[in-house]
Amino acid sequence: MEVRKVLLKEDEIPRQWYNILADIKINPPLGPDGNPVKPEDLAPVFPMNLIEQEMSDQRWIDIPDEVLRVLTIWRPSPLVRALSLEKALKTPARIYFKNESVSPPGSHKPNTAVPQAYYNKVFGIKKMTTETGAGQWGSALSFACCQFGLECKVYMVRVSFDQKPYRKAMMESWGGRCVASPSAETKAGRDALERDPNTPGSLGIAISEAIEAAVSDTSGQTRYSLGSVLNHVMLHQTIMGLEAKKQLDLIGEYPDIVIGCAGGGSNFAGIAFPFVCDKINGRQVEIYPVEPAACPTLTRAPFVYDHGDTARYTPLLPMHSLGHAFVPPPFHAGGLRYHGMAPTVSQLAMEGIIAPRSVTQLSAYEAGVLVARSEGHIPAPETTHALACAVEEAHKAREEGKEKVILVNWSGHGLLDLGAYERYFAHELQDYPLDEAVMAESVKVFANHPRPAALKSR
Ligand SMILES: Cc1ncc(COP(=O)(O)O)c(C=O)c1O
Numbered sequence: 001m002e003v004r005k006v007l008l009k010e011d012e013i014p015r016q017w018y019n020i021l022a023d024i025k026i027n028p029p030l031g032p033d034g035n036p037v038k039p040e041d042l043a044p045v046f047p048m049n050l051i052e053q054e055m056s057d058q059r060w061i062d063i064p065d066e067v068l069r070v071l072t073i074w075r076p077s078p079l080v081r082a083l084s085l086e087k088a089l090k091t092p093a094r095i096y097f098k099n100e101s102v103s104p105p106g107s108h109k110p111n112t113a114v115p116q117a118y119y120n121k122v123f124g125i126k127k128m129t130t131e132t133g134a135g136q137w138g139s140a141l142s143f144a145c146c147q148f149g150l151e152c153k154v155y156m157v158r159v160s161f162d163q164k165p166y167r168k169a170m171m172e173s174w175g176g177r178c179v180a181s182p183s184a185e186t187k188a189g190r191d192a193l194e195r196d197p198n199t200p201g202s203l204g205i206a207i208s209e210a211i212e213a214a215v216s217d218t219s220g221q222t223r224y225s226l227g228s229v230l231n232h233v234m235l236h237q238t239i240m241g242l243e244a245k246k247q248l249d250l251i252g253e254y255p256d257i258v259i260g261c262a263g264g265g266s267n268f269a270g271i272a273f274p275f276v277c278d279k280i281n282g283r284q285v286e287i288y289p290v291e292p293a294a295c296p297t298l299t300r301a302p303f304v305y306d307h308g309d310t311a312r313y314t315p316l317l318p319m320h321s322l323g324h325a326f327v328p329p330p331f332h333a334g335g336l337r338y339h340g341m342a343p344t345v346s347q348l349a350m351e352g353i354i355a356p357r358s359v360t361q362l363s364a365y366e367a368g369v370l371v372a373r374s375e376g377h378i379p380a381p382e383t384t385h386a387l388a389c390a391v392e393e394a395h396k397a398r399e400e401g402k403e404k405v406i407l408v409n410w411s412g413h414g415l416l417d418l419g420a421y422e423r424y425f426a427h428e429l430q431d432y433p434l435d436e437a438v439m440a441e442s443v444k445v446f447a448n449h450p451r452p453a454a455l456k457s458r
Contacts, residue, residue: 004083006096006247008076014242015063017235020273022059023280024457026347027318030305034450037315044215045224047123050116053232061235063115070114070147074103075239079247080410084374086394093397094253095390097410098244098271099377105170107380107412108267109140109227112236116225117144126221127151129213131181131206133263134160134334134382135167136412137227142176152176155183155209158201160334166416181206188212188311200330203264203338208311215313228264229308229317229342237270244407245274255285255407257393261385262289262298262356263335265342271409272354273344279353280457287354289345290389292364294432295328297321297341298349298356300439305449308340318452319346323442329432331361332420333381335412351457359388360431365424367391368414380412381420 028036039051046054053061063071082095100108120128128150132138138154145152154176161168161180168178179185181201182192188208192199199205207226214224226233241258248254258275260268268289275285291298297320306321308314321340322328328337341349348354359367368384370391371377379387390408397404414421423429 002081002083003251004081006079006250008243008246010072010076012246013068013072013076014239016060017063018238018242018274018277019056019059019061019235020276020344021057021231023277024344024347025455026343027452027455029315029317030450031315045211047120047125047223049119049123050232053235054230063239064118067115067118071111071239076243077102077240079244082375085371088370088374089391089394089398091394091398092401093394093404093406095394095406095408096248097408098240099410100240100267101377101380101410101413105136105139105143106415107136107140108237108240108270108409109137110143111239111270112227112233112266113140113144114147115236117141117148117150120223121148121150124221125150125223127153127217128223128225129153129210130155130225130227131203131210132156132227133203133337134380135164135416136335136380138176138178139167139170141225141227142171142174145176146174153213154178155181155206157181157203157206157334157337158199159330163332163419164416181209183209185209186212192310199327202310202327204310204324204326207309208313211309211313212311228266229340231344233266234269234273234342234344237266238273240270240409241272241274244271248407253405256404257286257288257406259288259290259386259389259406260409261336261382261411262291262341262345263338263382264340265289265345267409267411269342269345271407276348276353288357288389289349289354290357290359290385292331292333292336292385293358293360294331294434295322295337296358296434297339298346299358300434302443303346303350303452304446305452306340306446316449318343320349321446322439323445325445326442331432332417332423332429333361333364333385335382336385347455353457357389359385361429362431364388365421365429377410378414378421379410380414381417383411386411
């Protein structure tokens with residue numbers, strides 16, 4: 001019988017995260033004065049131990065035992081050979097997916113929520129605030145805060161809040177509080193509602209609300225947490241790629257292709273960065289971040305300095321951006337509705353080390369259903385973007401008669417996204433091609449921003 005799952009024992013879990021900043025250069029974030037941000041500038045927003053990690057270029061960083069203890073609730077996660085999908089596609093490719101849907105909230109997000117809650121706790125923080133798109137990140141932080149006895153407040157993008165009521169119940173099960181964003185609780189929220197009372201919301205607006213809620217707590221015991229984009233988030237997520245590498249090693253495989261969907265870039269970075277490291281050191285591997293065609297940050301937007309949020313509370317980050325005021329259309333993959341992209345992922349795309357792709361909503365759901373009908377698991381709408389790319393590559397391998405090894409990150413399950421699947425089956429979903437004129441208007445916001453320098457890592 002062919003092996004279907006490759007499992008690591010608990011004591012084989014990686015003990016260190018891989019920090020890509022040891023191997024690539026990125027432009028520094030800039031403060032309001034146009035100068036690089038200093039650690040103390042970020043102190044009202046994040047605890048200093050995480051700020052140090054954000055700015056570190058140490059290649060390997062130890063994972064604290066207290067963090068490993070919580071991660072082993074579900075880690076190491078399985079690496080699964082998609083035998084039934086391969087058969088359905090009649091492909092000579094061997095497809096492996098790293099199943100991150102086995103975590104309590106159902107996605108890769110707690111891989112960073114747990115260390116972030118831990119470092120906040122150690123620093124003496126009592127409450128964390130955050131945004132959430134699809135609800136996966138808010139659930140993950142609620143779960144992590146619960147593990148370490150912290151309060152948690154989540155601003156959930158309005159369109160997803162309405163589409164997925166059970167995400168709020170999940171957050172509340174772990175003691176978190178969740179409100180729809182824009183809310184009337186913050187200035188950023190009130191401003192957004194004034195601009196458009198019927199706005200579907202966006203991650204950019206929700207981030208502004210959560211930052212404002214953290215920095216305006218005069219007790220000094222609240223900090224903000226971001227579920228993607230930042231360097232320390234990418235760092236924490238590398239546990240996935242490091243595990244996958246060990247698992248493939250056990251069966252004598254190495255991927256020709258590594259694929260992850262990309263919203264802010266964290267699950268992609270987590271699966272891909274350990275392989276990016278190999279590629280920088282001369283190994284041949286194709287690496288594809290996959291984004292929605294309706295929010296094409298890496299594939300169409302310019303590489304600029306832009307804010308991470310709509311109200312411009314964050315520093316200027318060097319990244320591919322559609323403009324901080326861009327409100328993506330209400331397609332059903334809330335975690336991919338973000339105007340920017342992680343600076344590390346943006347830099348790798350700029351240098352051609354990774355090759356961004358985009359897929360439309362309908363082709364993503366088509367792939368999701370195909371995979372659910374062969375592999376059984378129902379993927380999150382975000383994950384279907386990565387799967388669509390894997391299916392395309394498997395078809396290509398068949399046409400070329402090549403035995404490619406494809407590694408794809410299964411970033412989450414879709415069990416709280418069935419409303420969207422229902423609408424797909426009822427032919428109620430549509431594609432939202434992004435009009436060139438709309439994009440040109442949106443990117444005007446950074447006309448006067450400084451330009452990031454062209455850097456070379458290899
Ligand atoms: C299941 C799932 N996959 C992917 C993403 C995209 O985020 P990122 O690009 O940071 O991995 C999200 C974000 O909410 C998500 O919930």
